Amino acid sequence: MNKISLYSQTVSPRLKYAAQYIFEDLMGLMPYWASSAEELAAMSGTAKILLQNNVAGNVSGLPSLYVDDWILHPSNEILPASELENKWQNTMFPAPSPANDTLLLNFDIFSAVFFLLSRYEEYRKNISLDNYGRFPATASYLHKTGELQKPVINIWATVLREKLQHVYPSLKFELPQFEKIPTIDIDHGFLVKNKPFYKQAGGLIKYPKQFLQRLSVMLGLREDPFFNLSQIIELHRLLGLKSRFFFHCANYKNSIDNANVLPSKKYAEFLKNSNYEDDIEIGLHLSYSASFSGNRTFAQNEKSFLEKFVQHKIYSNRNHFLMLSLPQTYTMLESMHIIDDYTMGYADCAGFRAGCCTPFHWYDLSNERKTTLKIFPLTCMDTTFSRYLHCTEDEAFEKMTELREKVRMANGVFIPLFHNETFALGSKKIWQQYETLLAE
């Protein structure tokens, strides 16, 4: 049997959303909502859970889970930080709660899951954003509790699954399979090429370590090292993986959005000859300017530009600088018919921003609805380790490998983010290290 029947006196859209993720997406069960406690008690051929707001009141003897008022009767107002902290510590996060014999867990898993997936805490007022206007990892509850590097939702679901299996030995779970989705951001198509001569010459002086590399490209003695997409594809192909490239298409003449990828003959030819069936998927790398300001015209122009260049519709995206401002960014992406977004991660810290490593649909708090926008949670980004955590290349790969193993244990999706630049400017063994990271 793979059916799970639930009953709650009150069923809110938030509760349904969280329950669907826990039982359907993470366990492969089919949830059914009974209309009364009596109906639930009388059902057969199904696992049953009574969802209780008052834990003292379970006289049915059925296995139960505690559900807090917070998710049953949601308010349009975001709770102030102090109240939220109280709520988080006392009912959501695994913590002692009034126990009775039938309770499967000692905390409200539905509220905790909803809190993390919806990114509720990012809507709070008076948060100190970072220099780029982003919600920093240090402001998150998972960082405060030291749990950011664990896919806590997947771990809670595993605990619940084991308890259910104990109570219902014939319950058949269909667990998702561990997957790897390598993703590459193309911020700059070329190290040297496609830049005016004064910039090429200036680069020789500004970056003395790259002097020979740059000069040989200028003299036409070698290929521009950032134009390494074929090599990346070949490596992924050997590992049986598809390459996902996100192209930054905007040049707004500022220090952040100054892409030089498109249009260029080299990339045009490369994209024309690519095998979209098996090898690559092209996504938009929405500019910082568009995602920061929520300027839909900018965003739509960038998408149209890329579509024209690749000659097909674009359905996936990741924001440059991982700039994410809720709900504006996701509302805008949804209105542009983006289906998959890969922005959910922190630049300043590796780990699980939404507490999970399994894709989920974004929940629109303002309109109380599950959206069609699917969020692919990032596992780690190359520049987090080099730029923010000041790790060596070896240390970075070691940490990424640890995260990959946590995702594997959770049957999740391992989604590393690399840049084409990282391979070009890294050490000689970087390709080998990257291959090992994805091969195992």
Ligand SMILES: [Zn+2]
């Ligand atoms: Zn970028």
